[in-house]
Amino acid sequence: MSTKEQRERIELLQGTLDLLILRTLQLGAMHGHAIAKAIEFRSNEVLQVEQGSLYPALHRLIRRGWISAAEGTSENNRKAKFYVLTAKGRRQLVLETSKWDKLADAIALILKPAEQEGQP
Amino acid sequence: MNPRKPMLQSLEDDIRFHIESETQDNIDRGMPPEEAHRAALLKFGNVARVMEDTREVWSMPWIERRLQDMRFGFRMLLKHPSFTIAAVLSLALGIGANTAVFSLVDALLLQRLPVPHPEQLFSLVRATPQERGESFSYKEFLVLSQNGRQLGEVAGYAYRTVRVGSGPQSENAFAQLVSDHYFTALAKNAAHGSDLGKLGRQASGADAVISDKYWQRQFARSPAVLGSTVALNGNAFTIVGIMPAGFTGASIDYAADYWVPITSQPQLDGDSLLSAAGTHWVRVITRVPPGLSDRAISAEATALIKRQARSSGEGGELRVELENAARPDSGLRSALASPLLLLFAIVGLLLLVACVNVAHLFEARAAARHHEFSVRLAIGAGRARLLSQLVTESIIIASAGGVMAVLIAWAATRALTNYISGHSLLAIPLPEGLRFHPNLHVLVFAASVAVVVGVIVGLSPAIRSDDVDLRMALKSSAPSARSNPRSRRRWLLTTQMTISLLLLIVAGLLIRSFQKLNEVDLGFSPSGVVQVQVDWGTLYTDGQIRQIADRLLDQFRALPGVSSASMAVPGVFSRSTWQSTFQLQGQSSAQPALVDVTAGAPGFFRTLGIPLLRGRDFTPLDTRNTERVVILSETMARSYFPTSDPVGQRVLVQGETIPAEIIGVVSDIKLHSVLASAPRLIYVPLTQAKGPVTRSITWEIRSTSLENPIVGALVRQVHQIDPGLHIDAEPVVDTIAQSILVQRLAAWLTGLFGLIGLLLAAVGAYGLLSYTVVQRVPEIGIRLALGAVRREVLWLVWRQAMQPIAVGMAVGLLLATAATRLLSSYLFGLSRSDPMTLAACLLLMGVVAGFACYLPARRAAEVDPTTALRFE
Numbered sequence: 001m002s003t004k005e006q007r008e009r010i011e012l013l014q015g016t017l018d019l020l021i022l023r024t025l026q027l028g029a030m031h032g033h034a035i036a037k038a039i040e041f042r043s044n045e046v047l048q049v050e051q052g053s054l055y056p057a058l059h060r061l062i063r064r065g066w067i068s069a070a071e072g073t074s075e076n077n078r079k080a081k082f083y084v085l086t087a088k089g090r091r092q093l094v095l096e097t098s099k100w101d102k103l104a105d106a107i108a109l110i111l112k113p114a115e116q117e118g119q120p
Numbered sequence: 121m122n123p124r125k126p127m128l129q130s131l132e133d134d135i136r137f138h139i140e141s142e143t144q145d146n147i148d149r150g151m152p153p154e155e156a157h158r159a160a161l162l163k164f165g166n167v168a169r170v171m172e173d174t175r176e177v178w179s180m181p182w183i184e185r186r187l188q189d190m191r192f193g194f195r196m197l198l199k200h201p202s203f204t205i206a207a208v209l210s211l212a213l214g215i216g217a218n219t220a221v222f223s224l225v226d227a228l229l230l231q232r233l234p235v236p237h238p239e240q241l242f243s244l245v246r247a248t249p250q251e252r253g254e255s256f257s258y259k260e261f262l263v264l265s266q267n268g269r270q271l272g273e274v275a276g277y278a279y280r281t282v283r284v285g286s287g288p289q290s291e292n293a294f295a296q297l298v299s300d301h302y303f304t305a306l307a308k309n310a311a312h313g314s315d316l317g318k319l320g321r322q323a324s325g326a327d328a329v330i331s332d333k334y335w336q337r338q339f340a341r342s343p344a345v346l347g348s349t350v351a352l353n354g355n356a357f358t359i360v361g362i363m364p365a366g367f368t369g370a371s372i373d374y375a376a377d378y379w380v381p382i383t384s385q386p387q388l389d390g391d392s393l394l395s396a397a398g399t400h401w402v403r404v405i406t407r408v409p410p411g412l413s414d415r416a417i418s419a420e421a422t423a424l425i426k427r428q429a430r431s432s433g434e435g436g437e438l439r440v441e442l443e444n445a446a447r448p449d450s451g452l453r454s455a456l457a458s459p460l461l462l463l464f465a466i467v468g469l470l471l472l473v474a475c476v477n478v479a480h481l482f483e484a485r486a487a488a489r490h491h492e493f494s495v496r497l498a499i500g501a502g503r504a505r506l507l508s509q510l511v512t513e514s515i516i517i518a519s520a521g522g523v524m525a526v527l528i529a530w531a532a533t534r535a536l537t538n539y540i541s542g543h544s545l546l547a548i549p550l551p552e553g554l555r556f557h558p559n560l561h562v563l564v565f566a567a568s569v570a571v572v573v574g575v576i577v578g579l580s581p582a583i584r585s586d587d588v589d590l591r592m593a594l595k596s597s598a599p600s601a602r603s604n605p606r607s608r609r610r611w612l613l614t615t616q617m618t619i620s621l622l623l624l625i626v627a628g629l630l631i632r633s634f635q636k637l638n639e640v641d642l643g644f645s646p647s648g649v650v651q652v653q654v655d656w657g658t659l660y661t662d663g664q665i666r667q668i669a670d671r672l673l674d675q676f677r678a679l680p681g682v683s684s685a686s687m688a689v690p691g692v693f694s695r696s697t698w699q700s701t702f703q704l705q706g707q708s709s710a711q712p713a714l715v716d717v718t719a720g721a722p723g724f725f726r727t728l729g730i731p732l733l734r735g736r737d738f739t740p741l742d743t744r745n746t747e748r749v750v751i752l753s754e755t756m757a758r759s760y761f762p763t764s765d766p767v768g769q770r771v772l773v774q775g776e777t778i779p780a781e782i783i784g785v786v787s788d789i790k791l792h793s794v795l796a797s798a799p800r801l802i803y804v805p806l807t808q809a810k811g812p813v814t815r816s817i818t819w820e821i822r823s824t825s826l827e828n829p830i831v832g833a834l835v836r837q838v839h840q841i842d843p844g845l846h847i848d849a850e851p852v853v854d855t856i857a858q859s860i861l862v863q864r865l866a867a868w869l870t871g872l873f874g875l876i877g878l879l880l881a882a883v884g885a886y887g888l889l890s891y892t893v894v895q896r897v898p899e900i901g902i903r904l905a906l907g908a909v910r911r912e913v914l915w916l917v918w919r920q921a922m923q924p925i926a927v928g929m930a931v932g933l934l935l936a937t938a939a940t941r942l943l944s945s946y947l948f949g950l951s952r953s954d955p956m957t958l959a960a961c962l963l964l965m966g967v968v969a970g971f972a973c974y975l976p977a978r979r980a981a982e983v984d985p986t987t988a989l990r991f992e
Contacts, residue, residue: 032134033141051138052165055131056173063177076144080137081130 017049017057019100022085022093025067029084031074032058058083066092131174139164185505189512196513203485204517206883207478211521211573213876214474216528217467219566223533225460226561228453234366236307237407238446240272241370242414244404244421245441252441255400256425258382258393263428264404264421265299271417272408275305278401279374280388282352283657283846290844292655293334295352296369296376297385305407306370313346313361326384328357332365334377352378353657355387370405371448405445414442459866462946466626466873469619471569473877476616477884478577482514483609484891507579514578515571522570526563540861610924613888617928618935620874620881621965625936627867627874628957629947634867636949637860643789643798644692645729646852651691652676652819652834655846662814668841669817673721675837681823681830686723687806691818693792693855698811702802704760705770705779712772715756716791716799719809725786727820735767735784742805748773748780749808753801757785773802774810794860795948820852866946878965882972889921889976900980901988914981921973929965933958 024030024038035058036051061067066089072082085093139160146156164170197204232238244264246253256264256276265274276299284293303309310329328350330338339345349356357380368375382402386392393399408417421440429438447453486493493506656665669687676685690696700717718724722738725731733754742749750773757766770779788798806813823830831849838847857864893900900913940952950957 031137033138036138037145050165051142051163052135052167052170053173055135055170056177059174059177074137074141078137079133081134 016100017053018061019093019096020047020049021054021057021061021083022066022089022096025083025085025089026093029070029072029082031072031080031082035083061089064092065089128175128178131171135164135167135170139167185508186512189509190516192509193513193516197516200485203481204520206887207481207517208520208524210474210477210481210880210883211518211570212524212528213880214467214471215518215522215525215566215569215573216532217873217876218464218471218569219525219529219562220532220536221460221463221467222565223529223559223562224456224536225464226559226565228456228460229447230561231448232446233306233370233448239444240407240409241306241445242272242406242408242417242442243370243445244406245443246400246425247439247441249437253400254403256402256404257397257400258385258402259395259397260400260425260428261299261402261404263424265301267424268420270412271421272406272412273301273305274404274406275299275302276382276402276404277302277370278382278385278403279371279376280385282378282388283354283655285351286354286844290846292846293352293377294374295378295380295388296374297382297388298379299382299402302379302405305405307407308363308367310361311364312343313359326355326357326387327360327381328352329361329363329379330359331363331368331375331377333368333375335362352380353388353390354659355384357384368448370403370445408442418442455862459862459946462866462943463869463873466623466870469623470873470877470880471573473616473619473623473880473884475573475577476612476619477880477887478514478517478573479612480609480616480884480888482510482577483612484887486510487891487895511575511578515574518570518574518577521573522566525570526566529562529566536865540865609888609892613885614924614928614931616881616884617925617965617969618932620877621929621932621961622936622939623870623877624874624961624965625932625958626940626943627870628961629940629943629950629952629954630863630867630870632954632957633947633950634860634863637794637863640790640794640949642794642856643730643787646692646856648822648824649728649852650821650823650831650834650849651852651855652821652838652847652849653691653817654838655848656815657845662812665814665817669814669819672837672841673819676819676821676834679821679823679830679833679837683822683824684723684727685819685821686727687721687817687819688724689719689806689809689813689816689818691820692728692789692852693859694818695792696816697792698813700774700802700804701772702756702760703772705772712775713800716801717774718791718801718803719806719813720803721806724803724820727822728789729822730789731787733785733787734765735782737784738803738805743807748776748778749783749805750780751784751786751803752782753786753798753803754788755798756800756802759800773804776810780804780808792859794856863946863948878968881965882968885921885925885969886972886975889917889973890979892921893917893976893980896980897983897988900983901985904983904985904988910981913983914977917980918970918973918977921977922970925969925973929962929969933962 020039021035024035024042027038030038032054033051036049036054039047039049058067058069062069062083066086067083068086069081069083072080074080139157142160142163143153143156146159147153151159161167233241235241243254244256246256246260255278258276261274261276264271265276268274278297280295280297281292282295283290285291311332313329330345335341335345345359346362347358347360349358351357357378363379369379380388383394386394393401406417408414418440422438425440426438496506660668673685673687676682690698698717698719699714701712702715703712720738722740722742725737735751738749738751750771752760752766760766760771761769766782766785769782771782773780786803789801790796791799791801806817819834821830821834831851834849835847838845896917900917903913904910936958937953944952
């Protein structure tokens, strides 16, 4: 399990999970557990996802038509549901990413002076 | 297709697979299997909740949640019937009063003519500097309809009461005399029978069209009626069409039974007005196609009318104005519009009181459910969800209230319209439109009021539930000792008292004013006097009528119990006014004044109890052939003869050149209206009266019996002469009461609403204090245990409850002094700050509120300290 200290973990903002799922699925079709692991791993275990919350998000994305689901066989030869990005989802990912970048830049811009003020 | 099902079916497998994978990962990392499974579950979170959340993605969450809220709400409300009944009843009264008044407002002020594009209809108004008349002469109408180039579709109409059939079976009906293009202008055609365009073309003949209501009432919807002949005022008419249901012409006052060509006026009246230049009797309506400006129409019509008026010798300023006629033409509207709007404002306030009442109840319930809300929040219900639950419950209550309200409104307006019809306001049967039909407008109104009230009332405690303190609430079911909700409730109580005192004061003022109206000195004594009038039809000549009138007078005088009888034109409080010129002899160069005139037979003053101040009454010796005589009212005498004795002086009256001698002075009377001051009035002998007075003769009969048998005897006397005559016999007190019926209704209705408001406020205060007392039982227990005297406790609780009430009453009084400014025009002989009324209202309110608070306060004082302390 995670080895990071509790206080260094960040809870996900509402809606960010959707973006992370889309980004993760860009790598290819995955089942639910694999998505959760990928997010955890790729964020250097800073992002703590309550794994269960993945499922409402996945279904939300399916409903919006951004991803689709298909039966498949997992690495240990078991039947599992695989999720895959649709063309619409791909477009959405580009859009959401640029939105996210803008937001991150804007927040960074606001926070920067505070950082500098903090310096001796 | 909804992909919901297949997606959700595999969800459980999916989750199981997920957890197994995670467990396997953990085992691979070296955890013991049991520990690995536990960790996986922990990491996954609450499986049930995940499934619920996922399912929600696919559901129609809004509707489903509302349904769930409703089910829960119904359960909660059924569990607390007294709360539910109190809330529903409060709202039913509040919304019901509003719906009832709204249905009248709708019928009278909002409803439009049931014809296509009523907004294109305009009526023409004939405006001179002196007056704005709605009627034109027939010649003027012809000029407008024939020569107008861009006046649109011009039509003329007039109303007549006609006698249908003859003999004892005959009865009255309303006829509308209409011109050629009337039905084309209204864009309304007959439902059965001929094309009404033809009614115009056959106008020389005597075609008639009947209304659907009349068809139902008189002919039981028999199709054989088409082509049959009826006698209207003794003239044969052929029924050629039946109008569609709901169409009653351009007026709601006169729901027409018959439509006949306007050119049949000479036959119906027995006297042609078709070529009379100065008589304005035709109302003109036009349908203006879109794109034409009213200004251009008004200008063209003005030019046409001016030319016509000049050619017939009527000079002077004259203008034709356009008035929108989308709403049915109504005299009732102008008479009732402002009292109705006042009532509307009053029931609005009443609704506010009811709402505050329900808000009280919800507040108290919310406080009692503090624990429940805390638990629901703790197990993860969102605040929004909690709020929506509360609003749902209040909407359920408001809807139940709304349904009851429509029933109350239906019963109330029916009772009201029956009462008004029984009193035949404005001497016509109550228009069909004023009868309460639960039409779409009214239902939509009631529903929207109910929903708005539900949301507002539900939200008020809901906002409070927002600051439910979880830990505090869970620790103890006892309410936390925060002052905020309590002061809010006190504030609500203050508001309620303010509004209901305001209501009470308005009601008090109107009732006082109505009392004053009844106490007004009329200048004569109406009680015991019956006034009789006969509808002579067209069968009798004026000479015959004069003879019959004299004979009837003798017969009336001979009836047992009759102390005196006389005749006059017009009778007292009749709806017609007669005027005469008046001029002192020797001042013939000056413009003569126009004054009211009553033509009376000998004994008129004695019969009505009008004191003769100087000189003598008319006698049978004052005839058509003797010297002209006149009697003045006191006001007339004072204004024309301030210093000298008028008796014996000579004046010119009734446009005559032969002078009349003043033979007496009588004291002033109110002739037409209780509200108006006594008019300048002269009396002439009936025998010397000029003009068409004969058919308007009324008999005044004073009898010692106050009961009604005299009326029956009078009717029998007339029917002995001709059983076919239609006669109208009415005690003068009733006639006078009718003339102030609007004021009476306004007084009683506002009084009723004021009392309902008072009752609601009292129930509110009682409920609130009862709840507070329950809350304070431990505190009171301690006080008593520490030695407080019970009377002191009672006084303490009562005083604290009365504080917000007293503040509310003070504010209400202040508000009333400002708000009643709007009331001034409704008050008669009464200042709007009438101290008696204000004091009485304050006293009533104080006593009722005091009593409402006393009951729970006494209960507080009866608290048993030991139980109270154990309770905590």
